Structure formats: structure tokens, C-alpha cells
Amino acid sequence: MSRETGGRRAPTLEDVAARAGVSRATASRVVNEDLRVRPAAREAVLDAVAELGYRPNRAARSLVTREAGSIAVVVPEAEDRVFRDPFFASLLVSITQALADSTVQVLLAMGRPGDGCRKIEKYLRGGGTDGAIVVSHHQDEEIWRALRETRLPAVHVGRPQAGGAGLPYVDMDNEAGGALAAEHLISRGRRRIGTIAGPQDMAPGADRLSGWRRAMRAAGLADDLVEIADFSAESGGERMRRLLRREKGLDAVFVASDLMAVAAIHEIQAAGLQVPEQIAVVGFDDSQAASLSRPSLTTVRNPVDSLATTAVDMLLRLMQGEEAKSVVLDTQLVRRASTDFSVLK
Amino acid sequence: MSRETGGRRAPTLEDVAARAGVSRATASRVVNEDLRVRPAAREAVLDAVAELGYRPNRAARSLVTREAGSIAVVVPEAEDRVFRDPFFASLLVSITQALADSTVQVLLAMGRPGDGCRKIEKYLRGGGTDGAIVVSHHQDEEIWRALRETRLPAVHVGRPQAGGAGLPYVDMDNEAGGALAAEHLISRGRRRIGTIAGPQDMAPGADRLSGWRRAMRAAGLADDLVEIADFSAESGGERMRRLLRREKGLDAVFVASDLMAVAAIHEIQAAGLQVPEQIAVVGFDDSQAASLSRPSLTTVRNPVDSLATTAVDMLLRLMQGEEAKSVVLDTQLVRRASTDFSVLK
DNA sequence: TTGAAAGCGCTAACAA
DNA sequence: TTGTTAGCGCTTTCAA
Numbered sequence: 001m002s003r004e005t006g007g008r009r010a011p012t013l014e015d016v017a018a019r020a021g022v023s024r025a026t027a028s029r030v031v032n033e034d035l036r037v038r039p040a041a042r043e044a045v046l047d048a049v050a051e052l053g054y055r056p057n058r059a060a061r062s063l064v065t066r067e068a069g070s071i072a073v074v075v076p077e078a079e080d081r082v083f084r085d086p087f088f089a090s091l092l093v094s095i096t097q098a099l100a101d102s103t104v105q106v107l108l109a110m111g112r113p114g115d116g117c118r119k120i121e122k123y124l125r126g127g128g129t130d131g132a133i134v135v136s137h138h139q140d141e142e143i144w145r146a147l148r149e150t151r152l153p154a155v156h157v158g159r160p161q162a163g164g165a166g167l168p169y170v171d172m173d174n175e176a177g178g179a180l181a182a183e184h185l186i187s188r189g190r191r192r193i194g195t196i197a198g199p200q201d202m203a204p205g206a207d208r209l210s211g212w213r214r215a216m217r218a219a220g221l222a223d224d225l226v227e228i229a230d231f232s233a234e235s236g237g238e239r240m241r242r243l244l245r246r247e248k249g250l251d252a253v254f255v256a257s258d259l260m261a262v263a264a265i266h267e268i269q270a271a272g273l274q275v276p277e278q279i280a281v282v283g284f285d286d287s288q289a290a291s292l293s294r295p296s297l298t299t300v301r302n303p304v305d306s307l308a309t310t311a312v313d314m315l316l317r318l319m320q321g322e323e324a325k326s327v328v329l330d331t332q333l334v335r336r337a338s339t340d341f342s343v344l345k
Numbered sequence: 346m347s348r349e350t351g352g353r354r355a356p357t358l359e360d361v362a363a364r365a366g367v368s369r370a371t372a373s374r375v376v377n378e379d380l381r382v383r384p385a386a387r388e389a390v391l392d393a394v395a396e397l398g399y400r401p402n403r404a405a406r407s408l409v410t411r412e413a414g415s416i417a418v419v420v421p422e423a424e425d426r427v428f429r430d431p432f433f434a435s436l437l438v439s440i441t442q443a444l445a446d447s448t449v450q451v452l453l454a455m456g457r458p459g460d461g462c463r464k465i466e467k468y469l470r471g472g473g474t475d476g477a478i479v480v481s482h483h484q485d486e487e488i489w490r491a492l493r494e495t496r497l498p499a500v501h502v503g504r505p506q507a508g509g510a511g512l513p514y515v516d517m518d519n520e521a522g523g524a525l526a527a528e529h530l531i532s533r534g535r536r537r538i539g540t541i542a543g544p545q546d547m548a549p550g551a552d553r554l555s556g557w558r559r560a561m562r563a564a565g566l567a568d569d570l571v572e573i574a575d576f577s578a579e580s581g582g583e584r585m586r587r588l589l590r591r592e593k594g595l596d597a598v599f600v601a602s603d604l605m606a607v608a609a610i611h612e613i614q615a616a617g618l619q620v621p622e623q624i625a626v627v628g629f630d631d632s633q634a635a636s637l638s639r640p641s642l643t644t645v646r647n648p649v650d651s652l653a654t655t656a657v658d659m660l661l662r663l664m665q666g667e668e669a670k671s672v673v674l675d676t677q678l679v680r681r682a683s684t685d686f687s688v689l690k
Numbered sequence: 691t692t693g694a695a696a697g698c699g700c701t702a703a704c705a706a
Numbered sequence: 707t708t709g710t711t712a713g714c715g716c717t718t719t720c721a722a
Contacts, residue, residue, distance in 0.1 A: 022709085024700080038708085059700090061700055063698090065702095070452070086434070105473065106453045127400070357714095357715055359715075370717080374691095408700085408714090409718080
């Protein structure tokens with residue numbers, strides 16, 4: 001695993017200093033953009049750096065500064081399903097982009113189901129990073145304990161279930177999103193509205209459902225047409241069939257994820273019914289699947305990008321010793337053809 | 346950015362040694378599983394480690410071993426489109442999972458368009474990693490130069506355009522995949538077959554097209570119905586409209602990505618034609634979009650998982666000083682409803 | 691089998 | 707403004 005496969009030794013600060021005719025300390029100052037260096041010396045060092053192709057050794061620097069220069073995106077106990085989720089991919093990308101300006105590197109720490117998160121825990125405790133962004137919808141006591149004990153700055157994306165060791169979090173307003181969906185359907189004249197919810201032990205699952213409930217009751221409508229699914233396309237389709245069987249008069253459904261919503265649309269069509277003519281459908285996430293679907297899917301926007309930039313922002317603040325308060329982001333409804341006759345596709 | 350926010354100093358090897366009543370060297374040997382340590386001493390050290398909650402400091406270790414304990418997944422000059430691509434997300438996940446057993450950490454290094462890849466280059470040169478997996482369909486001279494000069498073990502995912510500094514690569518057989526698609530359509534009795542290709546300055550774009558061409562000619566069919574798109578859904582739909590305008594007798598299309606293929610299907614349907622009855626469609630990638638589409642999409646499987654595990658395998662081998670030869674993986678056709686009446690969905 | 695000691699490359703007091 | 711010096715926490719000779 002040696003990096004020095006027969007090559008010349010990489011130039012050190014010592015080499016640079018020697019070549020520039022200054023001390024190592026001065027060379028270090030130039031490299032770290034310390035102001036109190038005579039212009040001439042500065043020039044000399046910069047030249048030497050360029051000529052030698054010098055790059056500071058991160059390990060050496062980390063050792064003395066006690067900063068790793070990286071943050072970890074932690075996904076504990078991750079199932080395959082989580083990863084293939086476009087939400088997760090987008091989040092990861094947005095986080096990385098948000099850090100592109102800084103010198104901070106992004107480390108991807110994914111646990112495997114079963115294995116617990118021993119590897120991640122070890123890494124966090126070993127001082128491998130300066131901070132962590134935890135992405136999970138489960139309780140991850142071990143990770144939380146490690147974060148607490150190491151006092152590592154950390155933020156949670158998505159409201160953690162049981163306190164999350166007091167970590168600040170960024171989340172979208174799932175409850176308001178669910179209400180938004182219901183209100184939209186009601187405003188379109190629908191009355192017999194069902195919902196396919198996510199797992200109730202996950203915050204997005206529970207919150208989207210309760211938002212829907214609140215709006216339904218506020219409008220004096222029944223909130224009995226509830227089916228619980230698991231966010232997978234299969235489960236979404238299956239629950240849609242149940243809903244169709246349960247209620248002949250059904251004229252709309254709010255489905256807690258786009259993926260499930262697309263599957264639901266297929267089932268409605270397979271039953272010989274039209275979307276949105278007979279049954280209107282609202283999804284959740286505004287993922288690619290929503291615009292690719294036919295009819296295109298009205299959905300609640302999941303502000304992934306803002307989620308990521310806010311999380312990064314909070315983490316950087318925390319890393320500078322400042323306070324960070326949890327943030328809940330607004331959601332918006334994206335109107336498309338699955339609830340609206342006037343939209344073409 | 347200090348990690349030691351008022352907390353107790355993390356225990357060092359020195360502390361462990363003191364507590365166990367041995368020297369630092371012995372403690373180090375135990376931690377690194379060196380065999381020549383007396384069982385009693387071993388026990389004492391292990392106990393001390395447990396009691397103190399000792400974790401080795403990575404920076405200190407790296408400094409002396411000259412190993413970073415991490416590999417970088419490098420995505421230079423990445424546009425937004427690349428990231429949202431499910432292929433990339435799956436690849437990243439598979440790479441991380443493939444490394445879950447090892448102690449190696451995964452570092453995500455994404456460049457931004459325009460900015461070049463100065464940050465990445467700097468990092469690679471700074472000894473921040475022990476190896477790199479480069480994911481790109483462009484020429485990235487700077488990165489290649491950095492990799493060459495640092496002699497950093499590296500592999501390319503996807504055949505690099507212009508040599509890629511002699512990096513070994515893993516790729517799927519895009520050419521064979523294109524041929525597979527054409528042959529399948531021909532075997533289903535289609536004769537007037539068009540194609541919507543990807544950009545010709547990208548290997549997957551060019552190779553899938555040439556495979557299609559080869560199979561068409563081999564069957565004595567005309568290969569004139571070619572439209573070049575850019576892998577985006579919009580471009581796919583637009584090129585499909587052109588194809589429909591160009592050739593009334595069109596009875597099949599091979600589209601170089603699922604995303605474009607789904608858009609193409611929508612256009613065909615919008616023109617009042619049936620898939621697969623009038624026009625059969627084959628996509629490429631076997632992404633989620635393919636199974637979500639109605640009719641479900643026959644497509645060429647992109648073996649993302651094998652791509653990732655093979656790349657990781659090659660890299661680890663390289664890091665141990667062994668040789669690694671480029672690998673081209675086979676592809677398979679996944680039959681679904683867009684080319685086959687007997688498939689239900 | 692063990693310990694003493696040297697140093698990996700860097701930053702940061704402290705003095706000059 | 708500069709240089710000297712002392713470590714950061716660890717691995718690894720080299721002797722014992």
C-alpha cells in the first residue's frame with residue numbers, strides 16, 4: 001500500500017525552505033498565507049514551491065493542527081433501498097457541491113445492515129474528521145453516542161426519531177407537505193380522498209400522513225382511507241389496489257412518495273380508470289420519476305438542495321464553535337397533469 | 346474548527362502504555378496485532394485500551410506509515426446532469442459497499458465545471474489518499490498528469506478517451522450492448538430500425554452506436570436512421586419526433602439510454618402510435634426508469650455493481666504493488682414489454 | 691519479547 | 707519580520 005513505489009521522495013517544507021534560503025517557519029508562513037512575511041522572502045518561497053512542485057502533507061498538518069480537513073457524510077445501517085433512492089444521491093451531491101469552495105473534503109461513511117456501524121464509529125472516534133452530517137431515518141444510538149462522546153460537531157438531515165443525542169437537524173416540513181397535498185386535492189373539488197402513507201416508524205412517513213389528516217379534518221372530510229406502505233414501488237402499487245377495492249367512490253389519492261405514486265397510477269390505469277379524470281394523484285419528492293410519468297405527477301417538492309446547503313452551513317458554523325439551531329424548510333406543491341386537466345402531459 | 350471543544354484530551358498510546366505498565370512500543374505492537382508480544386502484556390494493553398477508550402490517531406499513523414487509509418472517488422469537471430444520473434449514484438454506493446470490509450475510507454472528490462479540478466489535484470498530490478477511482482467520460486489531462494506524477498494507484502471507470510495516462514480501466518462492452526439491442530429488434534421481425542445515440546465524443550455514445558451499426562449491416566439492413574442526442578430526456582424526446590418525421594415506416598428504435606428512451610416512448614404515444622405494436626423500443630442501462638415506464642422498457646443491462654467491485658478490486662491490487670489489466674464486462678439484454686407483446690406491463 | 695530513541699512533516703510558541 | 711525549538715501521536719529500527 002505504499003505510495004512511494006520507487007519514486008523520488010516528495011518535496012517537504014524543509015526542501016522548500018532550503019531552496020528559498022529561508023527557515024522552515026517562514027516557508028510555512030508563506031504557504032499558510034500568514035501576512036507578516038517580507039515580500040522578497042515570500043516571492044522566493046513561492047518560487048521554490050512552484051519549482052519543486054511542493055504540496056503540504058496533510059497528515060503532518062493534521063497532526064499538529066488537530067484538524068482533519070474533512071467532514072463525513074454518515075449513513076448508518078444503510079439498506080440497498082436507501083442508496084438507490086434518488087433523494088440520497090442528490091443530497092450527497094449537493095453536500096459535496098456546497099463544500100466545493102472550502103478546502104474541506106467529503107468522506108462517505110456508509111454502514112452495512114447488520115454490521116452495525118463499528119467501522120464508522122471507529123473512524124469518528126479516531127479523529128478522522130472534523131464534523132459529520134448524519135443521514136438516516138432510524139435511531140442510531142451507537143453513532144449518536146460516539147458523536148456525543150467525541151464532541152464532534154454534527155448535524156442530522158431529517159429529524160431524528162428519539163432526540164438524536166440532541167443533534168441539531170435540518171428537515172423539510174413533511175407535515176405541512178402532507179397538508180398541502182390534501183388541500184390541493186380538496187381545492188380541485190375532490191371529496192373522497194385516500195392516502196398511501198410511508199412506514200409510521202419513520203418521521204417522513206408519520207408526518208406526511210398526519211398533515212394529510214389535519215387538512216382532511218379541517219375541510220370536514222373523512223380521513224379513513226389510509227393504507228400504510230414502505231416507500232417501495234411494489235408496496236405502493238399493492239396498496240393502491242387495496243384502496244380501489246375498499247372504496248368505489250375514490251376520486252383522489254395522496255401518495256407519500258413519487259416512486260409509489262407512479263406505481264399507483266399504473267394500478268389505477270390497469271383498473272381501467274383515468275388519471276386525473278376519475279382519480280387525481282399527488283406524489284411527494286418531485287423526483288425525476290414525477291416528470292417522467294404519464295400523466296406527469298403533481299407532487300410536493302422535497303428541497304434537497306436547500307437541505308444540503310443548510311446542513312453544510314450549520315455544520316461549518318458548529319465547527320467554528322458557534323451555535324446552530326435546527327431548521328425546518330418549507331415545501332411547495334408542483335402542479336402537473338395528474339391532478340389537472342388543463343396541463344397537457 | 347477545533348475538535349477539542351473544552352473536552353478532555355483523547356487518550357494516546359502513551360496513556361495506554363502507562364496504564365498497562367509497558368512501553369509505547371509494546372502498546373503499539375498490540376494495537377497493530379504484532380505477534381511477538383507476551384500474552385500477559387497483550388492482555389494488559391487490551392484492557393487499558395478498553396478502559397481508556399483509546400483509538401489510534403489517524404494523522405499520526407499516516408505520517409509515519411505514509412498511508413492515508415483512504416481512496417478517492419474522483420469526478421472531475423462534473424456537471425449537475427452527471428450527478429443526478431442514477432448510474433453515478435449506484436456506482437458510488439457500490440464502490441463504498443465493496444470497501445465496507447476493508448479499513449479503507451472513501452473520499453468523494455468532485456470537481457465543478459469551470460473550476461477545473463485544482464482542488465482535487467491538490468488533494469491527490471498532497472498525499473491525501475492511497476488510490477483513486479476516476480469516474481469520467483471526458484479527458485481530464487490535469488488529473489491524469491497528477492496521477493502519473495504522484496504514481497498514485499488509480500483506475501478509470503469507463504474507457505478513457507485519449508489513453509487516460511495509461512490508467513487501467515473497467516468498462517462495460519458498450520459496442521456489444523448496441524449490437525445486442527439491434528439484434529433483438531431484428532429477431533422480433535423489425536426491419537426499419539432507427540437509433541437515438543449519445544454524444545459522439547463520449548465513448549458510450551460512440552460505441553453503442555457503432556455496435557448498432559455493425560448488427561444492422563450484418564443483417565443487411567440500412568443504418569441511415571441515426572439521430573444524435575445528449576443523453577438528456579429532452580433531447581431524447583426531440584430526436585424521436587425527428588425520427589418519426591423522417592421515416593413513416595419506422596417500426597423500432599434503439600435509444601442509447603433509458604432516460605431518453607422513456608421520453609421517446611412518450612413522443613411515440615403522443616403521435617398516436619402504439620409501443621410495441623407499431624414501434625418497438627429498446628433502451629440502455631436498466632435503470633429504475635426502465636421498469637417504471639409503461640410499457641416497461643426492454644433495455645441493455647449496465648452492470649454497475651460489477652463495474653464497481655471490479656474497479657475496487659483492481660485498485661486494491663494496484664495498491665499492493667501488483668499489476669492490473671483493464672477489464673471489459675459483458676452486457677445482457679433485459680426483455681420487457683416495449684419490444685414484446687407477450688409481456689404484460 | 692521488550693524498551694529507548696529517532697523521526698515522519700508540519701505548525702506555533704517564543705526569542706531575537 | 708525572522709529563526710530556533712519543541713512538540714503533535716505514532717511506528718519502527720536497533721539494542722538489550
